[in-house]
Amino acid sequence: MIELKTPEEIARMHVAGRFVAEVLTEIGGLADVGVNLLDLEHHARAMIRRRGAESCYWDYAPSFGRGPFRNVLCLAVNDAVLHGLPHDYVLRDGDVLTADLAVGIDGWVADSARTVIVGTAAEEDLRIVHATEEALEAAIALARPGNRLGDISAAIAAVAHRHGYPVNDQFGGHGLGRTMHEDPHVSNTGRAGRGLRLRPGLTLALEPWFARTTDRIVYDPDGWTIRSADGSRTAHSEHTVAVTEDAPLVLTRRESELR
Template identity: 40%
Template sequence: MIHYKTDEQLIAIRRTGRIVSACHREIAARIKPGVTTLEINKFADAFMRKHGARPAQIGYKGYPFATCASVGDVVCHGFPSAVPLKEGQIVTIDMVAELNGWMADSAWTYAVGKVSLEVERLMKATKQALYRGIAHAVEGKRLGDVGYAVQQIADREGYSVVEEFIGHGIGRRMHEDPQVFHRGKPGTGKWLRKGMVITIEPIFVLGDPHVRIDNDGWTARTVDGTWGAQYEHTVAVRDGEPIILTR
């Protein structure tokens, strides 16, 4: 069941989204060689609480951390680690905050120092695909239009899309209807209507898009060890330009 949000509820989600985006800005300044993702997790946890929000990922289906921290071939749901980040790596930090009962979700891939041109190009294409998908998240479009917009960038640039992990509705709960796929056919799928709030969160990889899950039950990494990047925003569907609630 899709929950359509009122203007007042969108304002509430936007307040949460501002905390998430502000936290990401602070994290961007802290990512560097020698820093650990456990340190980043501790910072994000304290930042959200300082601003009155709850780190919503803690306890979700048993997940123990405030953030997911995915390095290199880990494409999502990686556990924060005490292993120092190294020059040339990439790390995706994903977080969900809850403020006054409303949630917002955003993930961002960060370069650790200077990365290779190949990895830089991967990051740029994935981010471009996120915003191309967002541009189609408007009243009267369909979810297949969003997925197709993302897929076009991947196909054009020669990347694979990880299909096991998708976007979703969000609001009072972390995961609501509808499911948001990052591949699709134009003019297919559920209609996008004003008041829907969804996440768009493509993952592009350099090689095989299939993943395996580590023994912790969470960490998803590519089967061939190649690296992946992910960018995610929480977006409100409107009649006209969509609103990015985690900008």
């Protein structure tokens, strides 16, 4: 069931979105050579506690996970890309780190992810990070009344293919609002002109993620962390977006993206 939000409800989601953007900005700034993933996790916990927000990840127990998720961040390094379980790992020069965060404030949720490169950036790593960011912006531009969900999916896939990256269709974006995951599912590949017609009040988490040389995935023994099946490096970019009567409204835009 798809629930359209009123302008007032979108404004409340925007409050959560600004906080998510603030946390991810801090986490990206702290991610440096010699920093432990668990330090980033604990920093995010402290920010959430001070704000009086609620983590959408803590105790999350979907069918594909192993037991409840007992962290507030997903942190994925190099060939890991989704649902990365924070663990005792010290970041190294050249690591590719994805941080994903969803929180609720006063009953309304926002969700976002960003990928940063720690220390010295390899050109091929910069390229895949930028490709996911480009795909995300292409998807956002089409989040307008009258377009269809397939237009968004096709735009993401077109950017991936232009850069030479395959696209996985098992995990993608989703609706959200009162909870982290609502209908509809938003695939990262699809056919333009097909699917749900977009209407004002629809709120979506759009999240292109690519692996350099495969569309297949494997799970770590922890039951959560998803990696590229061939060990190639990955990237993931995500924003919460509201379809409005006018332009798409990005609820999790970071200050650095507004300059």
